[in-house]
Amino acid sequence: MVHFYMPVPIIKVQNLIKKYGNLTAVSDISFEVEQGTIFGFLGPNGAGKTTTIGILCTLLAPTSGSASIFGHDCARESSEVRKSIGIVFQDTTLDKDLTARENLVFHAYLYDVKKSERDRRINEALTFVGLYDRGDDLVKKFSGGMKRRLEVARGLIHRPKVLFLDEPTLGLDPQTRANLWDFIVELPRRHNVTIFMTTHYMDEAEVCDRIAIIDRGKIITIGTPEELKKTIGGDVIYVKTSDNRRAKSEIEKLFRVEVSEQDGELFLTSLKGDACIPEIIRALGDSVLSVRLQRPTLNDVFLKMTGREMRSEDVSSGDTLKAEVRTYRRHHDRS
Amino acid sequence: MIEVNAVYVLVAREFKKFIRERSRLISTIARPLIWLFLVGGGMSKLVSPGMGLMGVSYIQFIFPGILGMTILFSAIFSSISIIWDKEFGLMKEILVAPVSRFSIVAGKALSGTIVSVIQAVIILALFPFLGIRIGATGIIETILVCTLLSFCIASLGIVIATFYDNFESFSVIMNFIVMPMFFLSGAMYPVKMLPQILKLVARLNPLTYGIDALKHTVFEGAGIFDFSLVTDVCVLLATSVVFVGVAGTLFERKK
Ligand SMILES: Nc1ncnc2c1ncn2[C@@H]1O[C@H](COP(=O)(O)OP(=O)(O)O)[C@@H](O)[C@H]1O
Ligand SMILES: [Mg+2]
Numbered sequence: 098m099v100h101f102y103m104p105v106p107i108i109k110v111q112n113l114i115k116k117y118g119n120l121t122a123v124s125d126i127s128f129e130v131e132q133g134t135i136f137g138f139l140g141p142n143g144a145g146k147t148t149t150i151g152i153l154c155t156l157l158a159p160t161s162g163s164a165s166i167f168g169h170d171c172a173r174e175s176s177e178v179r180k181s182i183g184i185v186f187q188d189t190t191l192d193k194d195l196t197a198r199e200n201l202v203f204h205a206y207l208y209d210v211k212k213s214e215r216d217r218r219i220n221e222a223l224t225f226v227g228l229y230d231r232g233d234d235l236v237k238k239f240s241g242g243m244k245r246r247l248e249v250a251r252g253l254i255h256r257p258k259v260l261f262l263d264e265p266t267l268g269l270d271p272q273t274r275a276n277l278w279d280f281i282v283e284l285p286r287r288h289n290v291t292i293f294m295t296t297h298y299m300d301e302a303e304v305c306d307r308i309a310i311i312d313r314g315k316i317i318t319i320g321t322p323e324e325l326k327k328t329i330g331g332d333v334i335y336v337k338t339s340d341n342r343r344a345k346s347e348i349e350k351l352f353r354v355e356v357s358e359q360d361g362e363l364f365l366t367s368l369k370g371d372a373c374i375p376e377i378i379r380a381l382g383d384s385v386l387s388v389r390l391q392r393p394t395l396n397d398v399f400l401k402m403t404g405r406e407m408r409s410e411d412v413s414s415g416d417t418l419k420a421e422v423r424t425y426r427r428h429h430d431r432s
Numbered sequence: 433m434i435e436v437n438a439v440y441v442l443v444a445r446e447f448k449k450f451i452r453e454r455s456r457l458i459s460t461i462a463r464p465l466i467w468l469f470l471v472g473g474g475m476s477k478l479v480s481p482g483m484g485l486m487g488v489s490y491i492q493f494i495f496p497g498i499l500g501m502t503i504l505f506s507a508i509f510s511s512i513s514i515i516w517d518k519e520f521g522l523m524k525e526i527l528v529a530p531v532s533r534f535s536i537v538a539g540k541a542l543s544g545t546i547v548s549v550i551q552a553v554i555i556l557a558l559f560p561f562l563g564i565r566i567g568a569t570g571i572i573e574t575i576l577v578c579t580l581l582s583f584c585i586a587s588l589g590i591v592i593a594t595f596y597d598n599f600e601s602f603s604v605i606m607n608f609i610v611m612p613m614f615f616l617s618g619a620m621y622p623v624k625m626l627p628q629i630l631k632l633v634a635r636l637n638p639l640t641y642g643i644d645a646l647k648h649t650v651f652e653g654a655g656i657f658d659f660s661l662v663t664d665v666c667v668l669l670a671t672s673v674v675f676v677g678v679a680g681t682l683f684e685r686k687k
Contacts, residue, residue: 156524156528156687179528186521188521190522190523190525191522192520193520194449194453195445195448199448202441206438206440206441206444207437207529207531208529209437209530
């Protein structure tokens with residue numbers, strides 16, 4: 098018997114545009130997400146990731162174009178869509194004055210989870226994210242990683258078909274980030290959900306089955322991580338010289354490729370890297386200050402497509418600071 | 433359409449927080465007590481029962497107004513906690529859930545009603561110490577009016593909360609909406625005695641009718657009220673319906 102693999106698109110977005118006044122946050126994007134996969138939106142701060150999620154999860158109205166989940170239009174059939182999705186928002190949406198368990202109970206009631214199922218699912222969810230023992234602690238005592246895990250658990254209580262994760266690891270330390278990812282990649286198999294996630298960390302996007310790179314509201318490219326890296330056409334060689342202008346034209350003559358410059362460093366792709374290095378050094382002689390070789394990363398894809406580096410660190414610190422200021426003000430304003 | 437499960441859990445959450453936050457309970461109970469005994473007690477020496485108060489002492493006269501104040505502050509506070517929920521994100525969790533916006537408004541309005549009636553009843557229990565006599569029917573009627581007024585003010589609070597996204601607005605709401613509502617409600621002086629313009633403003637204030645209704649039920653028969661009880665109740669019912677409708681519509685609106 099022959100099995101045909103029939104991809105089923107669960108999310109469909111067509112020519113979606115979202116404007117805030119004069120600012121176009123999402124600029125005519127189209128894509129599909131297949132059932133049971135992890136789909137990633139990768140792009141810098143302000144690219145339009147959160148706005149897209151906002152439209153898909155029915156909180157924002159699109160300016161034009163359409164988005165649908167399981168065939169239900171996100172703008173017109175909001176309540177159908179809401180039933181089949183779970184979301185972990187970029188900023189935490191837990192009630193910090195309630196316990197972990199109470200937050201889950203609150204969610205279970207909102208989604209009308211049957212009474213007979215409620216306790217079982219809540220216990221299961223707490224166990225799944227390793228918070229069973231902390232279930233009766235107030236959420237305000239939780240660390241960032243614990244809150245994130247609790248939010249993922251909450252998002253799954255009503256058994257959604259699609260789980261949205263908006264920058265799930267933002268503001269977490271590297272160890273916690275890694276743990277959270279180990280746990281997220283398990284979700285499609287364990288819970289039979291499709292995952293739509295956003296991130297501005299290039300390395301995190303590697304876990305996705307398919308990635309859309311988004312910048313300034315536009316999807317620049319879309320494909321599996323391997324496909325995207327293949328577009329780089331091999332390795333990337335970075336060369337620093339005492340005279341970059343001359344070196345650039347020399348190398349371009351030598352290999353007939355385009356050489357770009359970023360932060361005082363030349364870089365070129367589409368080559369068999371290890372073999373090229375000796376040739377470059379021979380051709381440029383003493384003017385070479387350094388040469389390094391890099392396997393292609395998603396960062397290189399972004400760089401190639403936009404001509405800009407994606408600086409994730411600037412982004413996260415700003416957002417974390419904002420979150421801290423809020424928490425601080427909250428404690429001081431309420432008392 | 434109303435989802436009972438959603439309404440229930442919104443009320444349960446508010447109640448749980450109300451029980452847990454002792455400071456909130458203490459401050460909402462302390463405020464009316466301070467007004468009643470410090471302002472009321474002090475003014476009693478200045479205002480003689482003959483001055484348009486139909487034979488009741490000033491401290492007795494303001495008792496319905498103090499009940500109204502308790503309701504005003506606790507119901508508004510409960511409703512504008514929506515602004516906190518927006519600021520800290522929980523509102524998004526509620527808005528993406530498959531519940532009608534109307535259920536959310538109903539849940540919030542009932543939350544405010546319940547916590548506010550509890551506080552009003554605590555203040556109401558003081559009446560024997562003020563030399564006021566209310567019969568059993570009077571007490572029941574008073575509690576019913578408190579419930580209706582609480583619902584009305586809580587719904588108004590939700591309408592107000594939809595216009596603000598952060599709690600910097602808290603003092604604006606307190607200083608420019610809540611305090612004027614209190615002073616222009618007949619709580620501290622009969623509406624009849626206000627200058628013409630302010631009298632007009634007082635007539636547009638739902639709290640005026642709530643406090644007037646409380647004057648009816650607390651002082652059965654004493655003629656210190658401005659409108660008939662039927663008028664008061666009708667105005668409160670009508671404004672409640674309008675506020676809930678407006679709040680529901682504003683919640684439905686997507687950005
Ligand atoms: N409510 C809003 N009003 C006006 N502009 C907004 C609003 N939300 C987002 N934007 C703008 O839209 C753009 C995309 O934002 P966003 O979707 O949050 O990006 P990302 O999640 O990729 O960082 C940004 O320029 C942001 O400033
Ligand atoms: Mg974002």
